[in-house]
Amino acid sequence: MRVTAARLHRVRLPLVHAFATSSHRKAELDHILVELEDASGAIGWGEIASPSDPYYAPETVESCWHIAERYLLPAVLGQEWDEPEQVPRLWAKVRGNQFAKAGVDVAAWVLWSTLRGVPLAQALGGTRAEVTAGVSLGIEPTIDDLLTQVRRQVDAGYPRVKLKIAPGWDVEPVRAVRAEYPDLDLHVDANGIYSESAGHLAALLALDEFGLTMIEQPFAPRNLLAHTRLQRAVETPVCLDESVETLDDLETALSLEALRVLNIKVSRMGGLTAARAAHDLARASGIAVWCGGMHEFGIGRAANVALSSLPGFTLPSDVSASEKYYARDVVTPPVVARRGVVQVPESAGLGHGVDTDLIAATTIATASL
Structure with missing residues (x-):
């Protein structure tokens, strides 16, 4: 297989509800969509879902x-490869930059599975036909506002709710919920x-009394x-998120017994290739895993659904419906959750069409190689 052309699209979409964490608040998102095209004209789509500011991770849009x-697209263009796991080796000299790598890696997996005529989940080794979804709720102005948001998601059928916390917004909001x-x-x-x-x-320590499923990434x-x-x-x-960007990080954390749960994010770990390897290592080590999200548009969200179909993902994942975040998503049909359950697509590749009209209308920068 050989990629003959590549394109980048910086797309801006508004959120249906502003989202606040311990570091910042956001009402719209810029993500970079990646297109990889082979000689036959087949296209694989990926998504670089990095934050705009260097608060969650060092990378920005x-x-x-x-x-x-x-660096990444020039390393891939014109090179022969047979399996998508081989693609990250093409940029092996590039250190870090996991979010950027993830978008290109996902596009390679989608292109490969599309040409093979198999669903992305099957290509990854997924075994589930459906994935249980959870939701992540940001810091709200008041506890009453938070309870309103929790009630909305529980009424929608989501079985798990994650609350963002920060010093001064922790014990009492959790107690109320x-x-x-x-x-x-x-x-x-x-x-x-x-x-x-x-x-x-x-x-x-006070949070221990509330029967929480986990305390995620409390420290740096x-x-x-x-x-x-x-x-x-x-x-x-204790669940680790930002601490684990590579398999080496995970092995160190396991050796220190620093976690009992792992949040695997495709973006944070550099793509589906590394995320699947982290799943395999955590599962072999008896660590529960779930798939976290970065408010991905539909392309990245569909990749998360496919990853979450692997057998080790035993906890609800952040793969809630597109409509929770976006009035109109870049995939057709959008990702849908019914009573907190998302069906794993059975069609080849991403399992969704891509709304190129919406992408064209919301793109603020492009590049072609």
Whole structure:
């Protein structure tokens, strides 16, 4: 197989509801869509779902554009490969830049599975026909506003709700949600904002009483020892997200017993190739995994659904319906969740059409190689 042309599209879509984390608030998103085309004219689509600002990770939309256009796409163009797992080797000298790599890697998988006439999930080794979805809710102005958002998602049938937390917005919001929904699969995500100061530790330890499914990424990404110490002090499983960008990171975290749950994000780990390898290692190590999201448009969301069909994804994943985030998505049909369950597409490749008219109307920059 040989890619003969590649294109980048910087697409901007508004969110239906503004989303706030411990570091920032956003009302619209810019993501980069990747097209890889072979000599037959077949196209594989991928998505670079990096944040616009370097708060979640060092990468930004601008840095990803530069790396994809200058290094990744030139490394792929004209090169022969037989399996999509071989594609990351073409840019092996490029360090880091996982979000940029992920968009190109996903496009390679979609192109390959499309040409083979198999669904992306099957190409990855997926075994599920449907995936249980959870939702992620941001920090709201008031606890009443948060309860309104939780109620909306529970009424829509989602069986798991994740709450973003930050110092000063942790114990009381969780207490309020748990009081109203005593049996809800509930977990929290700090995006690494806490330290081991007395006040911060007291809040994290207090969360142990609420029967949470997990406390996700309480400390900074590289502070694995703090996660180990917290995991020894609480019954609630600690989940790592930002800490694990590579298989080496995962092996280190496992050795330190710094986690009991792993959030695997296709974007954070550099694509489907690395994400599948992380799934395999975590499963062999007895670690529960789920697929996290970056508010992907439909292309990245469909890739997440395909990954979540692998057997080790035993917890609800962030693959909620397109309509939760976007009034109109870039795939047709959009990703749909019915009572919190998403069907895994059975058609070849991505399993969705791509709305090129919407992409053209919302693109603010393009590049062709």
